[in-house]
Amino acid sequence: MNQTRRRVNLLKKKMSEADHAVFTAELGRELNARSIVLKGLVAVRDKYSKDISAKEKEETKMKNKLKDFTKARRGLEGSVYTLVDKIFRTHGADRAAYFGRKFEGIDIRKIMDESDKIFGRDGTGGDIRACLV
DSSP states (O other): OHHHHHHHHHHHHHHHHHHOHHHHHHHHHHHHHHHHHHHHHHHHHHHHHHHHHHHHHHHHHHHHHHHHHHHHHHHHTSSSHHHHHHHHHHHHHOBBBBGSOOOTHHHHHHHHHHHHHHHHHTTBBHHHHHHHH
């Protein structure tokens, strides 16, 4: 498209400088042909830009919907997230609200110290395993 634009501009410049009628007519025909091609290319680009914009809006809407669904599912009393969170709290590890509900520092140490009771050993036991089964 940029090449076509450059050619159109060059043809316009040559037409203004040309003094021979046949040469001017030939330049005019090429200019018209290139202008038509350029309009077509611009129309295609605009269509693609619209499609991309629509898909980006749809993607944003779906991401927000997924985020809302995740929040709602996590907040339910009987959800796995809530049950596992309760297990961690019984062993002294609480998610820090000021770190985006992630385990930090001392809470990780508490989980590691109690890992056999929380997760079980060799595929047996563990509070989380009992909760999920």
